[in-house]
Amino acid sequence: MASVYSTLTYWLVSHPKIANFTWTEGETLGSTFFFVFFVVSLYLSATFILRYAMVSLPSLGPRILKPITAVHSLILCLLSLIMAVGCTLSITSAPTTRLFHAICFPVDVKPKGPVFFWAQVFYLSKILEFGDTILIILSKSFQRLSFLHVYHHATVLIMCFIWLRTRQSMFPVGIVTNSTVHVIMYGYYFMCAVGCKPRWKRLVTDFQVVQFVFGFGILALMFSEHYFGSGCSGIWGSYFTGVFNASLLALFFNFRSKNYVKKTKPEVIKLS
Numbered sequence: 001m002a003s004v005y006s007t008l009t010y011w012l013v014s015h016p017k018i019a020n021f022t023w024t025e026g027e028t029l030g031s032t033f034f035f036v037f038f039v040v041s042l043y044l045s046a047t048f049i050l051r052y053a054m055v056s057l058p059s060l061g062p063r064i065l066k067p068i069t070a071v072h073s074l075i076l077c078l079l080s081l082i083m084a085v086g087c088t089l090s091i092t093s094a095p096t097t098r099l100f101h102a103i104c105f106p107v108d109v110k111p112k113g114p115v116f117f118w119a120q121v122f123y124l125s126k127i128l129e130f131g132d133t134i135l136i137i138l139s140k141s142f143q144r145l146s147f148l149h150v151y152h153h154a155t156v157l158i159m160c161f162i163w164l165r166t167r168q169s170m171f172p173v174g175i176v177t178n179s180t181v182h183v184i185m186y187g188y189y190f191m192c193a194v195g196c197k198p199r200w201k202r203l204v205t206d207f208q209v210v211q212f213v214f215g216f217g218i219l220a221l222m223f224s225e226h227y228f229g230s231g232c233s234g235i236w237g238s239y240f241t242g243v244f245n246a247s248l249l250a251l252f253f254n255f256r257s258k259n260y261v262k263k264t265k266p267e268v269i270k271l272s
């Protein structure tokens, strides 16, 4: 057990590429406002154009699409697992006095080291998640191309860029919780794609809702430390995350009530 822990810690935290990672605006891959603007615009316009082009084009068919969808979901499931473990170890293997940094970075924090490395991987993984949208469109499951889906995929990339750009406190906890939820979510999608649709779809949605509620708890802790304690880095980024979190919570409550809450039929009053 100890050797598994030390091997994982070496490959996911202490490896020189991770330990010496520095996020530098304009130098690190995807680290400019232009990049984010370009990628998000490309995503939105490609989604819009493909969506309408596919109306008159034939669907690729499940024999081609299902294996691609399965591989895509499996890759994201495994990548999410690696990010969840990597970021957790990066937080916990730091000296105990720095554990609180997972919630509140000092105001003069430098964007380097393992936690920032995992934030960069997490940020780039959000571009890989755009594949979900392409697969939905190619399969012509247009009812699944919801506002929630497109809004989430586009805005989450902007949020991750802001995390890095503002050295935003709290993002390590965000990476661990979201990656953990995505292990379950992409596991669910993988099983759907290989033809064994799980019965625990509702549980996936509930985990997603819990992560947003939990996010508010952490946000409150961070704000209290920022305004009544020694101060935390990236406070304006935290406001963005808070608003995004609230909008997703509202959209997921709506999704939940539409998908799982049983509709009771109005009682028929018998007139005798």
Ligand SMILES: CC(C)(COP(=O)(O)OP(=O)(O)OC[C@H]1O[C@@H](n2cnc3c(N)ncnc32)[C@H](O)[C@@H]1OP(=O)(O)O)[C@@H](O)C(=O)NCCC(=O)NCCSC(=O)CC(=O)O
Residues within 6 Å of the ligand: 069, 070, 072, 073, 131, 132, 133, 135, 136, 141, 144, 148, 149, 152, 178, 181, 182, 185, 188, 189, 190, 192, 193, 201, 202, 204, 205, 206, 208, 255
């Ligand atoms: C249970 C959910 C995860 C998914 O709900 P859905 O209604 O979309 O689920 P569903 O049962 O229709 O999905 C099954 C279908 O998805 C296909 N499928 C498989 N892999 C996929 C992938 N990587 N992307 C998109 N679709 C995929 C399967 O082949 C199957 O098709 P077939 O039915 O033909 O066999 C839910 O909680 C949810 O998140 N709903 C919002 C919709 C959404 O886009 N979520 C992801 C981004 S939001 C997010 O990610 C928030 C977060 O950060 O936690």
